[in-house]
């Protein structure tokens with residue numbers, strides 16, 4: 001079937017979506033196996049040691065049924081799966097709410113955090129990487145590279161602690177954790193407060209991301225500056241400025257897009273740690289609690305949503321490639 | 336027109352080019368890929384540099400234009416119109432008085448349309464007209480300007496590279512293998528273009544592995560072997576093997592179809608395992624113990640040769 005000039009790209013999108021869906025199923029199965037195989041007894045984790053001791057056998061049995069302990073795993077997964085494709089993500093055992101509403105709230109919190117970090121680290125990392133690559137070997141490159149290597153080798157929680165020490169303990173200008181002030185009614189939280197509570201976690205996440213993107217962009221920039229077409233541009237007497245503007249920046253865009261979208265998964269991973277350190281009530285923190293508490297529906301929901309985001313990011317990156325790279329746009333790489 | 340009685344456009348003396356490389360264990364080694372090279376181009380001259388693949392021809396071109404890679408250093412003197420060049424002066428001259436026709440399509444930016452690239456991103460009417468005329472001259476369809484490099488055939492790419500040189504008003508063209516991939520007719524056209532250009536009092540340094548092509552258009556031929564010019568001779572000397580001076584040139588001559596097609600076994604040494612003394616020693620039928628010493632260049636019958644037994 002030919003659907004006009006866009007048939008190639010539509011076919012490509014279709015294929016990608018099918019691929020993403022199969023990947024998502026794989027992710028859900030994998031996460032399910034992981035929670036099922038977890039040594040954590042969800043009931044015990046839920047009511048605690050003391051609760052267990054005081055509970056009647058009857059109530060215990062009811063709770064076990066609630067957590068689905070006695071249903072065979074395959075059946076449990078199948079039940080979850082059939083509900084899920086009908087739009088029902090089940091109920092979180094820990095939060096006693098539909099998974100979709102838990103995820104919605106956490107997701108919004110995390111999204112603000114991650115988007116800020118993603119854009120900030122992408123933009124700054126891109127600029128720093130280009131500058132370092134262009135001035136390779138000069139002092140500015142050494143400074144940027146040294147700084148990035150230092151940050152990249154720092155554990156996330158450690159960096160978070162350093163930032164907390166500086167901004168919350170010494171300078172006392174930013175709150176330590178949580179997304180809202182303690183003891184304030186959620187409805188009364190001002191935007192200003194939310195932003196203040198966002199700054200440290202977002203800063204931590206960005207600083208880590210910047211280092212990574214800077215180092216990669218720098219490498220790519222160095223490669224590009226050694227390419228034949230840059231040599232030839234020099235041989236034709238073009239100014240350094242014109243070479244950078246017309247050739248270097250144009251060609252760095254492609255790897256930059258790849259890097260930027262590939263960093264989504266890293267930001268996700270980083271956010272789990274950062275949210276934990278700052279007790280920031282986002283997806284990452286919820287995932288950790290769900291994992292530790294044996295809350296399979298919530299964990300599965302979070303895993304699938306996060307994976308969908310990461311894969312979706314990759315798809316967008318590939319589509320952007322198609323727009324920017326004439327070899328793909330005019331060639332037949334989508335076929 | 337071989338002797339040194341006319342003005343030089345380009346003169347290269349004792350050029351050496353070496354790569355700094357790090358071997359296992361961070362041992363720094365200097366890899367000399369061009370050594371003690373001399374070559375010159377006079378006004379009105381088309382000089383061909385002929386050498387096998389990997390002999391350092393492209394590096395020679397890049398050294399003249401100051402576009403060697405970072406880990407690569409050049410030593411020696413280069414004069415342009417009798418002015419000793421500094422790196423800064425080369426930067427001023429390249430792309431104007433000195434132009435390069437590069438070896439392959441990888442020298443075009445893959446993400447920029449060909450026309451814009453040939454025009455160096457200039458959009459003035461005069462530049463546009465010039466580019467269109469040159470595309471006509473090389474029989475490139477006018478829509479070529481809107482193509483990206485990956486959409487060009489090998490022959491088209493070659494012609495686009497040629498037009499980049501002609502966009503300027505140079506005194507010296509350095510053409511690095513400008514003909515592979517071209518049809519015979521297009522190749523001849525390019526060559527006659529170079530010839531006319533030289534005849535107007537300019538200079539062309541034609542880099543090629545194709546000795547027959549060189550014999551057809553060049554005034555002088557510099558034979559390149561393992562990073563140096565072993566012989567520089569007027570093209571007339573190639574009419575007979577007896578007027579040639581160096582054993583390698585003679586072997587090349589005998590390998591030509593019209594001279595019996597005698598194959599010449601072996602290959603040139605890589606920069607890393609260069610023999611002592613004469614680089615041609617291991618393949619030379621006239622090798623003597625003296626050949627392992629320092630081989631000076633000597634002037635014999637208006638040609639220069641780097642062989643102690645040359646006559």
Ligand SMILES: Nc1ncnc2c1ncn2[C@@H]1O[C@H](COP(=O)(O)OP(=O)(O)OP(=O)(O)O)[C@@H](O)[C@H]1O
Pocket residue numbers: 354368386387388389390391392393394395404438544606
């Ligand atoms: N970046 C590099 N690092 C190390 N060695 C190099 C590098 N570039 C080139 N060389 C070496 O320098 C030598 C000369 O290379 P050059 O490209 O000038 O050869 P050439 O005569 O132009 O060959 P061809 O006919 O294939 O174009 C080769 O032996 C090559 O291996």
Ligand code: SF4
Pocket residue numbers: 581582583613614615616617619620621622623626630641642643644645
């Ligand atoms: S110097 Fe010796 S080895 Fe070299 S070409 Fe001459 S005769 Fe042969």
Ligand SMILES: [Mg+2]
Pocket residue numbers: 392393394438511
């Ligand atoms: Mg070459």
